[in-house]
Amino acid sequence: MSYLENDNGLNIGYRNGQKGNSSTENALNTIDLFTGSLKLPLTLCHLEGRDDLSVTVQAGYMQNNPEHFHHQNRKLANTVLGYGWGIGLSAIMVKNRQVKQSYQKEFYLIGEGGQYPLYRNGRTADDKISFFSVEHPNWQFYLYDNAEHSYWEILHEDGSRHTYGGSDDSNEKTLSWDNWIGPLVSKGAESFISAWYFSAAETSKGAQVQYQYDNVMETLAGASYTRTVRLKRIQTSYDHEILFHYEDKEAGEYGTNHSITAGDNAYQEKYEDKYLKKLDVRNEHHVLMYSQELIYELVESGTEETKRRLTEIAQITAEGTKRPALTLAYKKSGEFEGLVEKLQYPLGTGISYNYEKTELSTSDGYGQFDLEMDWESKIYKGNDFEFVLLQREEKIKFHIYQWDITWRQHIDGSMVDESVSDVQLQFGNGFICLSYLDLLSSSIR
Numbered sequence: 001m002s003y004l005e006n007d008n009g010l011n012i013g014y015r016n017g018q019k020g021n022s023s024t025e026n027a028l029n030t031i032d033l034f035t036g037s038l039k040l041p042l043t044l045c046h047l048e049g050r051d052d053l054s055v056t057v058q059a060g061y062m063q064n065n066p067e068h069f070h071h072q073n074r075k076l077a078n079t080v081l082g083y084g085w086g087i088g089l090s091a092i093m094v095k096n097r098q099v100k101q102s103y104q105k106e107f108y109l110i111g112e113g114g115q116y117p118l119y120r121n122g123r124t125a126d127d128k129i130s131f132f133s134v135e136h137p138n139w140q141f142y143l144y145d146n147a148e149h150s151y152w153e154i155l156h157e158d159g160s161r162h163t164y165g166g167s168d169d170s171n172e173k174t175l176s177w178d179n180w181i182g183p184l185v186s187k188g189a190e191s192f193i194s195a196w197y198f199s200a201a202e203t204s205k206g207a208q209v210q211y212q213y214d215n216v217m218e219t220l221a222g223a224s225y226t227r228t229v230r231l232k233r234i235q236t237s238y239d240h241e242i243l244f245h246y247e248d249k250e251a252g253e254y255g256t257n258h259s260i261t262a263g264d265n266a267y268q269e270k271y272e273d274k275y276l277k278k279l280d281v282r283n284e285h286h287v288l289m290y291s292q293e294l295i296y297e298l299v300e301s302g303t304e305e306t307k308r309r310l311t312e313i314a315q316i317t318a319e320g321t322k323r324p325a326l327t328l329a330y331k332k333s334g335e336f337e338g339l340v341e342k343l344q345y346p347l348g349t350g351i352s353y354n355y356e357k358t359e360l361s362t363s364d365g366y367g368q369f370d371l372e373m374d375w376e377s378k379i380y381k382g383n384d385f386e387f388v389l390l391q392r393e394e395k396i397k398f399h400i401y402q403w404d405i406t407w408r409q410h411i412d413g414s415m416v417d418e419s420v421s422d423v424q425l426q427f428g429n430g431f432i433c434l435s436y437l438d439l440l441s442s443s444i445r
Helices: 024-028 066-070
Strands: 039-047 055-062 091-095 106-111 114-123 129-132 140-145 150-155 161-165 171-176 190-202 208-220 223-235 241-248 274-282 288-302 305-317 326-330 340-344 350-352 376-381 385-392 395-404 406-412 420-428 431-438
Touching: 039 274, 055 223, 066 288, 091 161, 150 190, 171 208, 190 223, 385 420, 395 420, 395 431
Parallel strands: none
Antiparallel strands: 039 055, 091 106, 091 190, 106 114, 114 129, 129 140, 140 150, 150 161, 161 190, 171 190, 171 223, 190 208, 208 223, 223 241, 241 274, 274 288, 288 305, 305 326, 326 340, 340 350, 376 385, 385 395, 395 406, 420 431
């Protein structure tokens, strides 16, 4: 196993992901072909492992609207890599939660190439909650949640086991007052776990990797919640480790989303007050092999506000030698100010980016449906669809309208021959539950 890339004696010493590739194919891979925006991944570190259990730390650039460069920092995504950049953390999170306990809470797997909803199957004999994923039908998802432990396990088809949460550093906490999780400063708050970050992976042959985090807690109403989570340490299956080193941001780089003039801030604010300065890669004897140093520039973007932009990534050898760096340049002015202009790889090749605005023809988003004579029409709004219920005496039928570039219509008249009353509707994420009293059988359906 080697961390060096050797091209017949040329370029020896550059670790994986640093030589770069400016070919046409690779350049296209930095563009989101659906939106035309820049979507640039950069590998900060890649370590091989036993049983193909490798570890990769990757920075990602997602092109913002150019106008966002002059927006207030408190209204923008705040990361350890500065404006436009981030390190994606794999986790299982609860979304669309307005209260602590609700049948509407939705679990999502964040990572593994996207965001995937998890659907509850039920509780198993050993008191764990089973879930399934449409996108990953061969994986088994289990939530262990009790007074002592709270973590997820995902069993893959190859026999490997991925663990999310299970420790103070990998469990994100939110405050609640009974069932309320909104803004409040009253005493009596209690914390509960609202997200579980990827903490370990183990193959069927016993190889393991472990992730550790800085879970920064903030005090509110006599209890503590998670303000931010950042990577701290990764241990590979060969006992090599990646250590992350952070430094404080300047005051003008971040801020709370809600300003107060007196008293306590009632909101559970989320913001990042540190930036990634470097990461160290050490072997199984804790001896430094190399470091990756990140250099930034600070640019004024508003009144008493600055944006931190990543401009350079350089490898530092164990002996302290700095190798040629990967550099980034940004548009300095004009309507595309703040966007990446050029990516220069350490060995001299590079990619330049130019931008233009294009007006896309779109629908105004309005649709219409024809009312039917002698039928009473009622319109209901679901999460991502419109539901039209048509009733006439003891008969019903319905239309469903969904927006997907244009309005798509589904008409169901299968119940027009039945006699019903007391029609009830329940809406959820992507589904409708219709219940009614069948007058012929006197039963609820």
